[in-house]
Amino acid sequence: MSGDELRERHMAATETVNTLRDRLKHKRRLLLDTDVAGYARSQGKTPVTFGQTDLVCCRTLQGHTGKVYALDWTSEKNRIVSASQDGRLIVWNALTSQKTHAIKLPCAWVMTCAFSPTGQSVACGGLDSMCSIINLNSHINKDGNLPVSKMLSGHKGYVSSCQYVPDEDAHLITASGDHTCVLWDVTTGQRTSVFGGEFQSGHIADVLSVSINRSNSRIFVSSSCDSTARLWDTRVASREVRTFHGHEGDVNSVKFFPDGNRFGTGSDDGTCRLFDIRTGHQLQEYSQPSDDNEVRHVTSIAFSISGRLLFAGYTNGHCYVWDTLLAQVVLDLGSLQNSHDNQISCLGLSADGSALCTGSWDANLKIWAFGGYRKVGWSNLVDQGPTRRLIVINRRPARLIGLVEPGRPSGRPDSQRGGERRGKARGREELAREGRKVSAGDGESGVWGKELQPSAVPGCLLPIYILTLTCPTGQAQQPTYQPKKTNKCPGRQYALVGRLIAINRRLIGRPGFWSSWSGRTS
Template sequence: MSVAELKDRHVAATETVNALRERLKQKRLSLLDTDGAGYAISKSRTSVSFGPTDLVCCRTLQGHTGKVYSLDWTPEKNRIVSASQDGRLIVWNALTSQKTHAIKLPCAWVMTCAFSPSGQSVACGGLDSVCSIFNLNSPMDKDGNLPMSKMLSGHKGYVSSCQYVPDEETRLITSSGDHTCVLWDITTGLRISLFGGEFQSGHTADVLSVSINGSNSRMFVSGSCDATACLWDTRVASRAVRTFHGHEGDVNTVKFFPDGNRFGTGSDDGTCRLFDIRTGHQLQVYHQQNNDNDVPHVTSIAFSISGRLLFAGYSNGDCYVWDTLLAMVVLNLGSLQNSHEARISCLGLSADGSALCTGSWDANLKIWAFGGHRTVI
């Protein structure tokens, strides 16, 4: 068979797949008679009562000299690690604002960071295409720097996101610009499984974010520049369990809902969406109407412990607090006193749900906590 014939067959097969995908989409829409907000309204649910004084900026963490790109909380709630364009990881005590570690990285172009479940190690990755592990208990070298304890090498593109498998100090999942995700064994430095890649079984563009299911750590979800999210089972790496369509731009961030049955996404199309992993349906769209055509991108999301609130950071410096049930904005942290002065690049909730940390291109991190009677979000 000639190359031309193979190309013709490929084009025909692609058209058939796209036609079937469109038919499937229309069938799903016909079966989906309402969305989450419509159902909630029919049950007379009311919006969360939430005023500007309920959530206040109680700390500003200053120390980075470049844009903050990523942050993560420890499971014991009071420490934060942040990664910045200045080429450093900083570990903070969130209660006192003190820096406990300032780690100079071998590659300054860091894009992601994460705490291990014990809080004893941190991982980071970026444009050097490797994931670097640092043991915070290791002694400093002669230059006063913390030495790298392990390098996870194997990706063929930048490392965009990393997350430790919950309660497993030696396993970590990364996503990359090479269109794949990898499950690693940190002890050996070797990869256990590769998700996606050569076969059209996963993403077809850069993977930007991963989130592991807190209820079932064998399942994780990934978001990509191909405008889709994929659900994976670590026991079956050859093919995504399900692919979720709906976004019209890069999916920059994904996050599992607290119950593990749903997950949220945030995209360059300016929307956040909520998907159900059991049915594959899109349950809700969180979209703020803008008067102009310059729609701010969603850069990062997090859910409250109950799941009733969705925090979403945007490229214009806004940080909306959404009522997930009614798809209504109940507060914009960007409009409050002491808010960020540039793009919100990352955010995360403390383990007990009592505080939110946001990171920005203004080189600062801010901790937001409830005043008054509220303690847990």
């Protein structure tokens, strides 16, 4: 067969493939007669309101000397690990911005990192085609570095993504440029299962990202340069459960929706998409038109703890906050103060959903806190019964709650009106130790009441915290004092007399915060 005949047959086959692809797209459009946003609008749903003070940059983590490629939070939400082009893993204290570990890696070209569920070890991988396990509690070697405790070797291409199986440190899933995903036994260092690459199944290009279903750890989803995402069951490695089409470029990031029945993707085609694993259909596309007709690639995505918000990082340095219900951009972090100077390469949400961390090619990480400098909630004691309830709705959990009793300047609770006294507030250290305990604002005031408990409300975007104060006498007293404004507290907060107030914890550590209240209870 001559070369001309081969070219003609190749062109004919390519034309046939393109025709079949167009027919498939048409069939999918016929099946998808509506999307999530269209249905939500028909039901009269309103968009999320998000101001520029609702999500603010409260920390900038500086320490890397190269591009930041990956990050991960611990389950206890106070530590972050980041991997950079400088060949180092850094473990950060997210509350103090201090480095707890700076680990020099055997291979400088690291592309991914992940905390174990217990937070005792870190996994990382890159262009060396291996996944390294580092025990953070091990002794440093003679070079002053933490040694690698286990090397998982078996991939034939670079390791692009890794994630521990939830609730255990014994198993890990990696994605690789050899078109496969691998389930590892970390204890033995052996491969348990290989997904794809054989029997004409799996991805046909580099696998870029994996995400494990937290409600069913046997299920995970992978994304690839073949423009698809594939659903896998660890019990059946020979073939994927389902393949999801729709993207027209490399799928760089994949993340399960909080309920485990859906997942989101971010792609080089500039779109994010939401898929349903039960039906195999695309539920929604999230795309923002560009002013300069330049496609902005999506590099990383993450969902809020309720799933109502989708955070997407782009190559132009922007991070859009999408309303997943109405497919609208409610905030652009790139337009805020202290935003990144280069493309966002990775992002992740803390375990409790109270903070977002972004990593960039500008070698910095930034922590964005919900709430900012604003009053987050207060309520009258209006319940007509033996209990009094304060409902605080806040994007960041409220940490400081105080009660001023009328006629008692020191703020000590009256046994006929308040609750059980718990001690004295001593400032930031006391709150860090007390956690979500109810506490008064100055050194003379008492700490009393119940612990704040999160309450899951269906359809509610924000976490709700309910405080119950029990009146021992069974008689609810109505407050007689009105709130008084004060300019002494930074951030336009309020000092309330005879009422309850929740104040963003971020203000507590400011110099002079406690003295600025001059004996008032906050």
